[in-house]
Amino acid sequence: MPAETVLLLPGTASDEVFVRSVFAEPLSQVDAVLHAPRVRTLRERLTALENAPAGHPIVVGGVSLGAHVAARWAVANPDRCAGLVLALPAWTGAPDGAPAALAARASAQVVRTRGLATALSGTSGWLHDELTRAWHGYGEQLVPHLEEAAESLAPTLDELGSLDVPVGIVGCTDDPVHPIAVARAWAQALPRAVLVTTTLDAYPHALGRAVQAWRQAR
Structure with a gap:
């Protein structure tokens, strides 16, 4: 099988x-x-x-x-x-104010206004490593994706x-x-x-x- x-x-x-x-x-x-x-x-x-x-x-x-x-x-x-x-x-x-939706929306705002490095500076350890790789991989799609995720059903x-x-x-x-x-x-x-x-x-x-x-x- x-x-x-x-x-x-x-x-x-x-x-x-x-x-x-x-x-x-x-x-x-x-x-x-x-x-x-x-x-x-x-x-x-x-x-x-x-x-x-x-x-x-x-x-x-x-x-x-x-x-x-x-x-x-x-x-x-x-x-x-x-x-x-x-x-x-x-x-x-x-989502109705769910913590993950709020976090995605906040991250989008920081990346848009202050840059990716600033958004990543608040993380550490394995999470920092994962987000650094993944977020750079999204490129210009990162902010729109964070925003669409925050509103998704x-x-x-x-x-x-x-x-x-x-x-x-x-x-x-x-x-x-x-x-x-x-x-x-x-x-x-x-x-x-x-x-x-x-x-x-x-x-x-x-x-x-x-x-x-x-x-x-x-």
């Missing part, structure tokens, strides 16, 4: 390099293969899902914004989705309730940008979800625990 392919999307202003660093190893341990497309805009994220092989249902997901886009695609294409691997959903439905709880597929979710108990209450609400709404939790000091590789959660939900 061929290995299962799992298509995962990056979060806001993140990239495929980060997705591979987190999920490639956990997926290989369950004989699945990661497909992490290079995407920059919301449209490109959706196009990557729409262009996925149509011969059989596929497992999709992503981090934060990537999780939102993948879950909304699954709601609209239930016959094409075989499961979901989701990390750090940031809000439900409209996530699925509603009713929409999530329509997804009868195995779902693994990882949430963080002390991440103020991705409140654990959102991950818990998604897990409760989804009929076949397993939620696992982590903490900020285990980032970023602990996000890969969503893979084992997905396998447990099968």
Whole structure:
């Protein structure tokens, strides 16, 4: 039997390099293969899902914004989705002042008015390294993308309730940008979800625990 392919999307202003660093190893341990497309805009994220092989249902997901886009695609294409691997959903439905949306909008404003170096100066450690690479990779698309992400829709709880597929979710108990209450609400709404939790000091590789959660939900 061929290995299962799992298509995962990056979060806001993140990239495929980060997705591979987190999920490639956990997926290989369950004989699945990661497909992490290079995407920059919301449209490109959706196009990557729409262009996925149509011969059989596929497992999709992503981090934060990537999780939102993948879950909304699954709601609209239930016959094409075989499961979901989701990390750090940031809000439900409209952003309505969600911390991640506010952070994206604030980052866009700083980059626009004070430059990329200033925006990155407030970060450190692995996050600084990741954002430095990814944000430079977005180039002139960075500010428009941050702004579109801040206004984008996530699925509603009713929409999530329509997804009868195995779902693994990882949430963080002390991440103020991705409140654990959102991950818990998604897990409760989804009929076949397993939620696992982590903490900020285990980032970023602990996000890969969503893979084992997905396998447990099968």
